[in-house]
Amino acid sequence: MPRFGLGVYKMTDPEESYLAMEKALQEGYTAIDTASLYGNEQQVGEALRNSNKKRQDLFITSKVWNTDQGYDETLFAFEKSLNLLQMDYLDLYLTHWPVPSKFKETYRAIERLYDEKLIRATGVSNHQVHHLEELMTTANYKPMVNQIELHPYLTQVENREFCQANNIAITAWSPLGRGKVLQDETIRQIGEQYNKTTAQTIIRWHLQGDHIVIPKSVTPSRIVENAQVFDFELTAEDMARIDALHRDERFGSHPDHYAYE
Ligand SMILES: NC(=O)C1=CN([C@@H]2O[C@H](COP(=O)(O)OP(=O)(O)OC[C@H]3O[C@@H](n4cnc5c(N)ncnc54)[C@H](OP(=O)(O)O)[C@@H]3O)[C@@H](O)[C@H]2O)C=CC1
Ligand SMILES: O=C1CO[C@H](CO)[C@@H](O)[C@@H]1O
Numbered sequence: 001m002p003r004f005g006l007g008v009y010k011m012t013d014p015e016e017s018y019l020a021m022e023k024a025l026q027e028g029y030t031a032i033d034t035a036s037l038y039g040n041e042q043q044v045g046e047a048l049r050n051s052n053k054k055r056q057d058l059f060i061t062s063k064v065w066n067t068d069q070g071y072d073e074t075l076f077a078f079e080k081s082l083n084l085l086q087m088d089y090l091d092l093y094l095t096h097w098p099v100p101s102k103f104k105e106t107y108r109a110i111e112r113l114y115d116e117k118l119i120r121a122t123g124v125s126n127h128q129v130h131h132l133e134e135l136m137t138t139a140n141y142k143p144m145v146n147q148i149e150l151h152p153y154l155t156q157v158e159n160r161e162f163c164q165a166n167n168i169a170i171t172a173w174s175p176l177g178r179g180k181v182l183q184d185e186t187i188r189q190i191g192e193q194y195n196k197t198t199a200q201t202i203i204r205w206h207l208q209g210d211h212i213v214i215p216k217s218v219t220p221s222r223i224v225e226n227a228q229v230f231d232f233e234l235t236a237e238d239m240a241r242i243d244a245l246h247r248d249e250r251f252g253s254h255p256d257h258y259a260y261e
Contacts, residue, residue, distance in 0.1 A: 001031075001059060001091070001092070001121065001145070001169065001212065002030050002031040002059050002212075003207055003212050003213065004029070004031065004203075004207065004212070004213055004214075004227070004229070005029055005030070005031025005032055005033055005059065005061075005212070005213075005214045006020070006021065006024040006029050006031070006032050006033070006214065006215070006216065006217075006223070007033045007173070007175075007214035007215060007216035008020075008021065008032060008033065008034050008038055008040055008044065008216060009035070009037075009038050009216055010038075010216065011038065011040050011043070011216070011218055012038075012039060012040065014040070014042075014043055016218050017040045017043045017218070018043045018046060018047055019218075019220075020217065020218040020219075020220075020223060021043060021044060021047035021048075022047050022050070022051070023220045023223050023224075024223050024227075025047060025048070025051040025053060026051075027223060027224055027227050028227060029223075029227065030053070030057060030058055030059055031058070031059040031060075031061070031091075031214070032044050032047075032048075032058075032059075032060055032061070033061045033147075033171070033173075033214040034060070034061065034062050034063075035062055035063035035065065035094075035096060036062065036063065036064065036065045036068065036077060036080070036081050037063070037065045037096065041062060041081055041084035041085045042084045042085070044060065044085060045084065045085035045086045045087060048060070048085075048087075049086070055087070055088075058091075059091040059092070060085065060087065060090050060091050060092075061090070061091060061092040061093070061094065061123075061147075062081045062085070062090055062092075062093055062094075063093070063094040063095070063096040063125060064077045064078065064081075064093065064094070064095060064096055064106060064110075065077070065096050066096060066097050066099050066102075066260060069095070069099045069102035069103065069105070069106040070102050070105050070106065070109075071105045071106070071108055071109045072109075073106075074095075074105075074106045074109035074110065075109050075112070075113070078090075078093060078109075078113055078118070078119075081093075082118070088118075089117065089118050089119060089120065090118070090119045090120070091119070091120045091121060092119065092120065092121045092122075092123050092144075092145060093110055093113060093119045093122070093123070094110075094123040094124055094125045094145065094147055095107055095110065095123075095124045095125060095127075096125050096126070097125065097126045097255060097258060097260070098124070098126060098127050098128075098131040098255060099260050100260060103124070103127075103131065103135065104134070104135060104138055107122070107124065107135055107139060107143070108138070108139075110122045110123075111139065111140050111141060114141065121144040121145065122141055122143055122144055122145075123143045123144055123145035123146065123147065124143045124145070124146050124147070125146065125147035125148070125171075125173070126147070126148060126149075126255040126258075127143070127146050127148070127255065128159065128255050128256060129158060129159055129162045131255070132146065132162065132163075132166070132168070136166075142166055142167065142168060143168055144168065144169060145168065145169045145170070145171055145212070146159070146163050146168050146169075146170055146171070147170075147171035147172075147173055148170065148171075148172070148173065149172075149173050149174050149250055149251070149252050150170065150172035150173065150174075150175065150206075150211055151172065151174060151175055151176065151177040151181050151202065151251075152177070152181055152184065152187065152202060152205065152242050152243075152245040152246065153177055153181055153245060153246060153247050153248075153249040154177075154246065154247075154248060154249055154250055155243060155246040156170075157246075160209075160211075164210075169212060170210070170211050170212065171211065171212040171213075171214060172206050172211040172212065172213050172214070173214065173252070174251050174252060175202065175203065175206050175211070175213045175214065175215050176199055176202055176203075176215055177249075177251050178251045178252075180251060181198075181202060182198045182199055182202070184198065184245065186241060186242070186245060187201050187202060187242060187245070188201075190234070190238045190241060190242065193238075194232045194234070196228075196229075196232060197225060199215070199222070199225060199226055200225060200226070200228060200229050201234070201242075202242075203215060203226055203229045204229045204232065204233075204234055205234060205239060205242045207229060208233070208234055208239055209239070
């Protein structure tokens with residue numbers, strides 16, 4: 001699975017989103033993280049088809065939204081996503097949030113999609129350790145990915161350690177803290193030493209921390225900037241300075257306090 005890709009939440013204007021995805025694919029991005037919630041699966045499909053990339057060289061993730069959860073409902077939602085994307089299979093399909101009383105059935109349907117080779121990997125999102133433990137009591141396969149909010153102000157040590165011990169890859173959502181961590185002076189100063197921007201420094205911190213990272217941008221220059229992160233390495237000391245910025249600050253909801261419908 002690629003360690004780096006484009007997140008496409010809030011890319012709602014069809015033309016703007018299409019152009020951002022087209023730009024990313026031209027710049028060498030091979031992974032796109034979408035969801036039925038984001039309302040842009042059709043544009044993702046169009047951008048991929050119009051690129052000169054082969055399907056097998058791309059990695060497409062989507063997610064089943066909360067109101068579509070349950071076994072049959074998930075199979076139906078998946079088919080809808082696949083039709084919008086106009087694809088034969090997805091690389092990864094996630095339970096978007098652990099809706100109480102539904103997430104285990106939802107994951108069971110995701111396992112069926114995997115058995116039927118309609119997805120290449122199973123996964124979940126916003127699962128706390130207790131959700132993963134509960135899921136694993138009945139699952140045939142451990143989820144291969146857990147996508148959680150993760151950035152320098154929310155380092156998710158417990159969840160990451162659990163996932164590492166169970167061979168579950170971690171994807172960092174809102175890796176730039178929805179843009180808010182970009183104001184951080186310590187990270188700016190660290191980046192300056194490497195001639196890198198704050199965004200590049202944060203993305204590099206994710207990569208060295210073994211997080212899959214999916215920064216979102218609709219701005220062409222930022223799409224280019226965010227991908228220029230493979231030509232430098234943060235020292236262990238600078239990694240530790242960024243780790244130390246953790247302050248348990250979320251820019252999204254806490255999975256245990258989410259207003260599930
Ligand atoms: N599973 C889940 O529940 C969730 C998953 N996600 C996924 O994670 C992805 C990324 O998270 P997201 O919440 O979008 O936030 P990010 O942390 O990726 O931040 C995106 C914001 O940062 C700005 N930005 C991006 N790059 C730069 C840069 N180099 N310099 C300055 N500003 C920059 C963007 O502006 P602009 O676009 O204007 O350039 C946008 O405002 C989502 O798109 C989605 O795919 C997100 C939330 C929840
Ligand atoms: O993927 C997502 C994008 O952000 C939304 C608002 O925080 C989340 O609810 C959702 O999980």
